[in-house]
Amino acid sequence: MTEPNRPIIILVEPQLAENIGMTARAMGNFGLDALRLVNPKGGWPMKGVRETASNATHILDGARIFSTVAEALADLHYVLATTARERGQMKRVFGPDDGMAEAAGRLGAGERVGILFGRERVGLSNDEVSLADAIVTFPVDPDHASLNLAQSVLLVAYEWRRAAGQAVLPFTGGLRSGPAPREAVIALFESLEADLDAAGYYPPPKRDGMIRNMRDMFHRMAMTEQDVRSFRGALRALTRRPPEE
Amino acid sequence: MTEPNRPIIILVEPQLAENIGMTARAMGNFGLDALRLVNPKGGWPMKGVRETASNATHILDGARIFSTVAEALADLHYVLATTARERGQMKRVFGPDDGMAEAAGRLGAGERVGILFGRERVGLSNDEVSLADAIVTFPVDPDHASLNLAQSVLLVAYEWRRAAGQAVLPFTGGLRSGPAPREAVIALFESLEADLDAAGYYPPPKRDGMIRNMRDMFHRMAMTEQDVRSFRGALRALTRRPPEE
Numbered sequence: 087m088t089e090p091n092r093p094i095i096i097l098v099e100p101q102l103a104e105n106i107g108m109t110a111r112a113m114g115n116f117g118l119d120a121l122r123l124v125n126p127k128g129g130w131p132m133k134g135v136r137e138t139a140s141n142a143t144h145i146l147d148g149a150r151i152f153s154t155v156a157e158a159l160a161d162l163h164y165v166l167a168t169t170a171r172e173r174g175q176m177k178r179v180f181g182p183d184d185g186m187a188e189a190a191g192r193l194g195a196g197e198r199v200g201i202l203f204g205r206e207r208v209g210l211s212n213d214e215v216s217l218a219d220a221i222v223t224f225p226v227d228p229d230h231a232s233l234n235l236a237q238s239v240l241l242v243a244y245e246w247r248r249a250a251g252q253a254v255l256p257f258t259g260g261l262r263s264g265p266a267p268r269e270a271v272i273a274l275f276e277s278l279e280a281d282l283d284a285a286g287y288y289p290p291p292k293r294d295g296m297i298r299n300m301r302d303m304f305h306r307m308a309m310t311e312q313d314v315r316s317f318r319g320a321l322r323a324l325t326r327r328p329p330e331e
Numbered sequence: 332m333t334e335p336n337r338p339i340i341i342l343v344e345p346q347l348a349e350n351i352g353m354t355a356r357a358m359g360n361f362g363l364d365a366l367r368l369v370n371p372k373g374g375w376p377m378k379g380v381r382e383t384a385s386n387a388t389h390i391l392d393g394a395r396i397f398s399t400v401a402e403a404l405a406d407l408h409y410v411l412a413t414t415a416r417e418r419g420q421m422k423r424v425f426g427p428d429d430g431m432a433e434a435a436g437r438l439g440a441g442e443r444v445g446i447l448f449g450r451e452r453v454g455l456s457n458d459e460v461s462l463a464d465a466i467v468t469f470p471v472d473p474d475h476a477s478l479n480l481a482q483s484v485l486l487v488a489y490e491w492r493r494a495a496g497q498a499v500l501p502f503t504g505g506l507r508s509g510p511a512p513r514e515a516v517i518a519l520f521e522s523l524e525a526d527l528d529a530a531g532y533y534p535p536p537k538r539d540g541m542i543r544n545m546r547d548m549f550h551r552m553a554m555t556e557q558d559v560r561s562f563r564g565a566l567r568a569l570t571r572r573p574p575e576e
Contacts, residue, residue: 108479108482111475111477111479111482112479112482114472114474114475115469115471115472115475115476115477115478115482116470116471116472117472117475138479140475140477140479141474141475141477142475170501171501171502172501172502174507176504176507176555177504178504179500179502179503179504181498181500220504221504223500223501223502224360224500224501225361225489225492225493225497225498225499225500225501226360226361226501227359227360227361227362227492228501229359229386230356230359230360230362230385230386230387231360231501232356232360232385232386233360234353234356234357234383234385236482237353237356237357237360237481237482237485240482240485240486241485241486241489244470244486247470247472248470252470253426253470254470255424255426255468255469255470256415256416256417256468256469256470256471256473256476257416257417257424257468258424259421259422259423259424259465259466262419262421310421
């Protein structure tokens with residue numbers, strides 16, 4: 087099955103092999119796989135293009151080559167053009183988040199959606215932008231507005247994955263043992279405070295306030311049962327009398 | 332003023348000059364400027380590092396060099412470690428969006444926040460991750476989980492800019508002239524329909540339905556006043572009788 091319900095990435099006259107490889111890598115990172123190239127400079131396959139693709143070389147192997155933008159778009163239903171510059175064309179302008187939300191909706195309805203990315207130095211021509219339904223631009227610092235080609239593909243792929251509801255983190259920070267029951271935490275406090283009493287740590291008039299402050303500090307640790315056991319073990323080690331000589 | 336309320340990007344033993352340059356470029360795209368390098372391979376300044384930095388070379392010029400991670404973190408209040416792998420450490424795990432929301436909150440409260448990025452091939456060591464308060468990981472396709480170093484910096488910078496409320500698109504798709512008053516649209520319809528009547532376009536039993544469908548189609552264009560003028564001009568051109576010979 088080729089080109090399922092994911093947007094198709096279309097690079098127009100890309101020039102640098104490392105950008106095409108990095109584009110494939112970025113697509114793979116976020117689950118895209120359909121790449122089209124319009125008239126890549128120096129022909130295709132391009133020397134060195136696999137070196138920056140990490141394990142996304144299957145995307146390069148499956149890339150389709152076209153000689154005009156119109157041909158590369160011929161079978162698509164909805165086309166977004168990425169650009170950093172206002173074009174004086176009365177199209178909807180999206181950030182990558184809203185653009186990919188629109189794309190995900192259309193992909194879900196069975197439309198084929200493509201996203202055009204222009205040349206490294208000069209981007210897309212006005213005539214090429216004119217072939218698109220809407221524009222995607224990026225919320226960059228205006229003083230540093232030049233996004234690398236593969237970087238702009240990355241942001242679009244990242245936002246597509248989120249808009250498609252597929253952006254799941256590879257792992258979460260779940261507790262390895264359950265949170266300690268309050269009884270265990272209080273037993274730890276009482277044990278610690280008894281040891282500190284025995285060591286003469288508390289100036290008597292300040293004792294109650296110091297205890298409250300230290301209990302607060304420990305509560306902020308949100309200890310697990312294992313944490314409480316480890317801490318009580320450490321406390322026993324610190325208060326153990328050295329063996330008699 | 333150095334290192335204002337923006338996160339500090341810390342690369343640990345980066346190896347490739349182009350990745351450091353691309354990191355600076357990505358930082359500049361989204362308004363970051365404080366870069367720290369721990370023990371960059373091959374020393375500093377590094378040959379070729381400026382070539383991929385676009386106009387963000389000021390970030391490279393201002394980079395601070397440290398020989399250990401602990402030194403690079405010494406003056407920070409809150410540290411996030413980026414990693415693709417579960418580390419068996421009981422830390423909070425954020426995606427870049429939630430991680431940067433947390434960072435933006437702390438930066439707003441005057442804390443200094445740093446984000447650790449590991450070596451190109453092996454990332455951060457467990458001991459280095461252990462120096463951080465929490466983890467940032469990315470919602471990648473598990474089969475293509477390897478993000479390029481500068482790409483992961485880009486996603487963090489992009490999400491920081493959003494979390495900080497600074498993600499403004501450089502332009503919007505506002506109409507160049509106001510939307511056409513309904514009167515002008517209806518006048519266009521009537522003119523078009525009169526021309527089509529004169530041309531014998533409508534089969535009489537279908538005329539009313541065809542008119543409704545075509546009016547619907549035009550309504551979807553959401554024409555401006557200028558659009559209506561242009562369309563009426565085009566219609567006049569099409570219906571003009573050729574000059575007599």
